[in-house]
Amino acid sequence: xxxxxxxxxxxxxxxxxxxxxxxxxxxxxxxxxxxxxxxxxxxxxxxxxxxxxxxxxxxxxxxxxxxxxxxxxxxxxxxxxxxxxxxxxxxxxxxxxxxxxxxxxxxxxxxxxxxxxxxxxxxxxxxxxxxxxxxxxxxxxxxxxxxxxxxxxxxxxxxxxxxxxxxxxxxxxxxxxxxxxxxxxxxxxxxxxxxxxxxxxxxxxxxxxxxxxxxxxxxxxxxxxxxxxxxxxxxxxxxxxxxxxxxxxxxxxxxxxxxxxxxxxxxxxxxxxxxxxxxxxxxxxxxxxxxxxxxxxxxxxxxxxxxxxxxxxxxxxxxxxxxxxxxxxxxxxxxxxxxxxxxxxxxxxxxxxxxxxxxxxxxxxxxxxxxxxxxxxxxxxxxxxxxxxxxxxxxxxxxxxxxxxxxxxxxxxxxxxxxxxxxxxxxxxxxxxxxx
Amino acid sequence: xxxxxxxxxxxxxxxxxxxxxxxxxxxxxxxxxxxxxxxxxxxxxxxxxxxxxxxxxxxxxxxxxxxxxxxxxxxxxxxxxxxxxxxxxxxxxxxxxxxxxxxxxxxxxxxxxxxxxxxxxxxxxxxxxxxxxxxxxxxxxxxxxxxxxxxxxxxxxxxxxxxxxxxxxxxxxxxxxxxxxxxxxxxxxxxxxxxxxxxxxxxxxxxxxxxxxxxxxxxxxxxxxxxxxxxxxxxxxxx
Numbered sequence: 001x002x003x004x005x006x007x008x009x010x011x012x013x014x015x016x017x018x019x020x021x022x023x024x025x026x027x028x029x030x031x032x033x034x035x036x037x038x039x040x041x042x043x044x045x046x047x048x049x050x051x052x053x054x055x056x057x058x059x060x061x062x063x064x065x066x067x068x069x070x071x072x073x074x075x076x077x078x079x080x081x082x083x084x085x086x087x088x089x090x091x092x093x094x095x096x097x098x099x100x101x102x103x104x105x106x107x108x109x110x111x112x113x114x115x116x117x118x119x120x121x122x123x124x125x126x127x128x129x130x131x132x133x134x135x136x137x138x139x140x141x142x143x144x145x146x147x148x149x150x151x152x153x154x155x156x157x158x159x160x161x162x163x164x165x166x167x168x169x170x171x172x173x174x175x176x177x178x179x180x181x182x183x184x185x186x187x188x189x190x191x192x193x194x195x196x197x198x199x200x201x202x203x204x205x206x207x208x209x210x211x212x213x214x215x216x217x218x219x220x221x222x223x224x225x226x227x228x229x230x231x232x233x234x235x236x237x238x239x240x241x242x243x244x245x246x247x248x249x250x251x252x253x254x255x256x257x258x259x260x261x262x263x264x265x266x267x268x269x270x271x272x273x274x275x276x277x278x279x280x281x282x283x284x285x286x287x288x289x290x291x292x293x294x295x296x297x298x299x300x301x302x303x304x305x306x307x308x309x310x311x312x313x314x315x316x317x318x319x320x321x322x323x324x325x326x327x328x329x330x331x332x333x334x335x336x337x338x339x340x341x342x343x344x345x346x347x348x349x350x351x352x353x354x355x356x357x358x359x360x361x362x363x364x365x366x367x368x369x370x371x372x373x374x375x376x377x378x379x380x381x382x383x384x385x386x387x388x389x390x391x392x393x394x395x396x397x398x399x400x401x402x403x404x405x406x407x408x409x410x411x412x413x414x415x416x417x418x419x420x421x422x423x424x425x426x427x428x429x430x431x432x433x434x435x436x
Numbered sequence: 437x438x439x440x441x442x443x444x445x446x447x448x449x450x451x452x453x454x455x456x457x458x459x460x461x462x463x464x465x466x467x468x469x470x471x472x473x474x475x476x477x478x479x480x481x482x483x484x485x486x487x488x489x490x491x492x493x494x495x496x497x498x499x500x501x502x503x504x505x506x507x508x509x510x511x512x513x514x515x516x517x518x519x520x521x522x523x524x525x526x527x528x529x530x531x532x533x534x535x536x537x538x539x540x541x542x543x544x545x546x547x548x549x550x551x552x553x554x555x556x557x558x559x560x561x562x563x564x565x566x567x568x569x570x571x572x573x574x575x576x577x578x579x580x581x582x583x584x585x586x587x588x589x590x591x592x593x594x595x596x597x598x599x600x601x602x603x604x605x606x607x608x609x610x611x612x613x614x615x616x617x618x619x620x621x622x623x624x625x626x627x628x629x630x631x632x633x634x635x636x637x638x639x640x641x642x643x644x645x646x647x648x649x650x651x652x653x654x655x656x657x658x659x660x661x662x663x664x665x666x667x668x669x670x671x672x673x674x675x
Contacts, residue, residue, distance in 0.1 A: 003620035022619065025472075062616075065479035079475065090483060 002032075007057065010308050011048040012315030013378045014406060016426060021058045023081070029168065030142030032058060038424035041168040043081060043108030047115060048318040049406030050427040051163060058168055060110050066090065067171065074176040075133070080110030080169045085302075093248045096176040097233075097294070099131040103350075105299050110169040115403035116161035116364040120209035120231070120298070123355030127364050128174075129160040136171035140422035144170065158418055161363035163402050165418040165428055181247035183234040184209070184297045188288045190280070194224025194332055198370075201353040204230045209297075212351040215276040216339045216374065217269070223336050225280060226351060234291050243291065251295055257305040261313045267377055272345025311377050317406055319389060320373040322354060323398035328370040331396040335372065335389060342385045346374040363416045365401045373404070383407070402427065410434035438464045438506065440493070440546065441514035443472050445615045446565065449635035450512055455484040457639065461507050462487045468494040495542030496534065503553035509560040511550050515543055516565060519580055527579045539583035544590055551594060554603050561604045563642060564591055568609050568650070571659045574675045595647060607648040608638055611655040627654060 001021070008015040020042070021032050033039055040054035044061065063079035064086070070076075074096050076087065084098060085105040091097065102117045111117075113135060116127045134148040137159060145167075147156035159166045191197035197212055204210045207230040214226040239247065301307050308316070323331040332351075339346070350373045354366040376382055390409040393400065400412040410431040418428075437454060441447050442465035451463065463486055465473050470492035477488040491501070495515055517538035519531050527535065537543075547562065554560040569577060570584030588607060595605035612618070612628040629637075634651045641649040650656040665673070 001620055022616065024616075065475045066482040067475065067478045069482045 002056075007042070007045065007053060008315070009045050009047050009049060009052055011317055011378075011406070012308060012311070012313070013317060014050055014053070014426075015315075016050075016053045016055070018054065019056045021056070022062050023058050023060050023168070023170070024062065026138065026142065026144060029058065029138055032056070033140060033142050033422060038422060039168075040423055040425050041080075041110060041114070041164045043111035044083060044106055046104055046107045047111065048404040050430065051115070051403050051405070051425060052111070053426040054424060060108060060168065060170070063110075063170055071096075074178055075173060076176055077134075077171065077173040078109060079171055080113075081108050083108055084112070089250060091176055092179075092182055092250055092294075095179060095248065097179045099175060099177045100125060100128040101298055103299065104302055106302065109172050109174075110164075113160060113169055113172060114162060114164045115401075116361060117403070118354070118366050120211045120352065122366055123205060123210065123353055124208055126355065126358055127161075127361060127366060129361050129364065130358065131175040132160070132172060133175065134173040135159065135169055137167040137169055139167040140420065157360055157362065160361045161365065161416065162418045163363075163416060163425065163428065165416075165420055165423045165425065167420075167423055179233050180236055181234060181239060181243070182249050182294050183239055183243055183247075183291050184231040184294055185234045185238050185291050186229055186231040186289070186297060188283060189228045189230075190283060190286055191224070191226045191228060193222060194329060194336070197224055197226045197228060197351065198329060198332075198353075200228045201370075204228065208232050210352065213279065214336075214349045214351045214372070215280055216336055216346050216349045217273055217276060217343075219337070219340045223333065223340070227280065227283065229297075231297055238291050240291065249293065253295065253303050255303050255305045258307055258309040261309045263312060267311060267345070267347075269343045269345045272347055275347060276345075311375070314378045316375050316377045317382065317386075318373060318375055318404040319386065319408075320371060320401040320404045321389070321393045321398050321412070322365065322367055322371040322401075323369050323393060323396045324367065325353070325369040327396045331392060331398065332370060332372065334392045334396075338385070338388050338392065339374070342381065342388075344376050344381060344385055346376055349374045363418070365399065365403070365415075367399065369398070371401075373401075437462075437510045437512070438466065438508045438550070439512050439514070440466045441516065441565075442467045442476070443469055444514040444516070445631040446610075446613065446634055446638075447512065447514035448476060449631045450514075450638055451480070452483075453635045453639050454510070454512075455480065455486060459484075460486055460510075462489060464489050464491055464506060464508065466491045466493040468492070468496075495538045495546060497542075499545050499549050501549065503550055504556060506553075509554075509557065511547075511554075511560070511562045513543065513547070513562075513564045515539075515546075516567070517580075518577065521577055532579055535579050536583050539580060540586045540590075543587060547590070547594065551598060551603070554598070555601055559602045561606065561642065562591075562594070562598075563606045563608060563638065565608045565610060566591065568611050568655050568659050570609075572662055572670070576675065592648075604645055606638075606641055606646055608641070608651065609648065609655065609659075610634060610651045611658070613651075627652075627658075 002019040007018050036056040039056050042052050042057040060081040063081035065079045067077040100119045112128045116129045118127045137145050209231040212226045212228045218225045356368045386407045400408045413431050414435050437460045470490050473490045480488045519535040566588045567584040569581040570588045573581045591607045612623045614630045637651045
């Protein structure tokens with residue numbers, strides 16, 4: 001049965017009136033495919049922009065079952081609506097971890113494959129798809145197709161990063177990573193400017209996890225002021241006595257919920273500036289070394305449930321691009337200057353150096369180079385800023401992450417190639433319309 | 437642990453919660469639609485490393501289960517059938533026997549068989565989902581309501597009968613619940629509970645050995661009011 005409701009992704013922008021079905025069984029799904037002009041699978045709605053939005057969506061949140069877990073090999077098979085958080089709860093106590101994880105654990109497995117998510121270890125391990133061995137897909141005819149690296153390979157690679165446009169992912173098998181405990185050894189290093197942070201990334205290539213927080217309101221010689229965080233799964237002897245008592249501990253802190261949408265004035269250039277100043281200056285030494293639980297390291301914002309409400313009712317966008325490594329410095333300089341000039345503050349802008357891409361996963365967003373993810377509150381000025389940023393990314397031959405986009409130039413997004421008409425999204429129609 | 441009506445969301449949430457709280461040698465999942473239980477069985481096996489057995493079972497038919505061979509001390513029934521209600525029709529004949537069997541007569545046969553076996557085993561708990569609909573017959577669903585009234589009366593008698601034998605019976609009376617069945621219905625938010633929260637309330641009632649619980653508690657008050665409306669007024673209402 002379908003219900004009519006307004007849906008939007010994590011940024012609460014844009015909003016769409018849609019028919020939402022719940023995935024029940026194959027027979028009913030066939031009926032939906034026949035009845036609707038186009039269909040799109042939708043997981044937990046943790047992407048941004050107009051990805052995962054369509055006039056008719058099939059929610060996969062009912063597909064929440066684990067199907068098998070081989071604890072010697074570390075292979076897991078589950079339905080597509082299982083959340084990363086459910087997986088962590090199951091596998092961490094048994095000494096396993098997600099091979100790749102984005103900055104939130106509230107995403108579904110289906111969504112992770114459709115967007116081919118990346119994490120802080122991209123330069124070492126690549127995207128999530130590197131660990132996916134098999135998936136089950138319901139295609140336009142209503143049939144279920146099993147695809148893997150050896151079977152129906154074309155469809156397999158088309159679906160990886162295919163933004164749900166090849167069908168409904170209902171099940172997946174993937175390889176987990178073995179860990180000795182729940183803790184991460186982290187070094188946080190302050191960088192005064194762009195040259196410093198880029199040198200730090202290069203010097204940290206051997207670290208499993210690297211990411212930087214960057215203050216994008218800085219101008220002139222301070223441009224690129226940032227803090228690099230690099231981490232490794234902690235060795236047993238690095239743990240404190242307390243940590244050793246419970247080596248595979250789950251969630252150490254209780255989550256807090258943001259109770260309502262913040263009024264518009266809360267977030268302005270001044271408050272972002274103050275926040276960024278505090279964030280940078282609360283760390284006084286150049287380098288801090290500590291052993292922390294994986295939660296605050298990977299999911300700093302997940303302990304603030306519904307944190308998107310901070311941006312108020314009108315919502316926000318995420319702007320994430322990647323530019324080839326060779327032109328990294330000029331491009332970042334141009335972009336950071338443009339942002340600082342616009343005075344559109346972004347909390348916790350995140351910078352990362354991607355490693356080489358897997359050419360087989362041709363729909364995946366990452367290419368070797370620098371990626372920067374920014375949040376912007378939705379307002380009038382944004383419609384001027386985004387094209388300016390797009391022009392720079394285009395000039396340096398970069399691209400934009402589809403899982404986050406809503407306003408960018410289609411030429412930055414047309415790297416995703418999928419041949420299908422039954423499965424479609426608001427985003428895909430927007431991009432196709434602009435690039436005939 | 438025996439779970440009857442194992443395809444319902446409340447049964448599934450309760451089963452998972454119980455497995456998180458304590459361990460069971462075997463979980464028996466009973467449903468008339470056994471095929472649909474396969475993924476849930478796998479899920480429980482992966483997550484809780486427990487043995488799960490699926491038993492196809494229909495309350496419309498004869499009870500042919502040998503409970504003495506089963507290892508359990510907790511029985512949870514979420515069996516229920518609301519029926520295909522249609523405005524201006526009392527009930528469709530074929531639907532009526534189904535409503536009566538699943539909510540009352542078949543269920544009584546089942547619970548009797550279980551109770552007899554638990555008497556042999558000399559301890560155990562029976563948790564059965566009835567409904568607030570059984571507290572007063574209303575024009576909108578009184579076949580269902582009367583069957584629920586019957587099962588509520590049966591459960592209170594059974595509780596009384598088993599009290600000295602170390603077997604506890606808990607009656608659960610849900611109000612509105614947000615499930616697959618009620619998806620898209622316009623239910624009043626503050627009075628509606630999701631299956632996960634309901635499972636937690638049932639679990640806490642079970643731990644405290646409650647006799648009858650309402651989910652949620654506000655329904656105790658609502659039903660008190662509804663029960664006490666004089667019939668002369670009640671018969672004129674369209675509830």
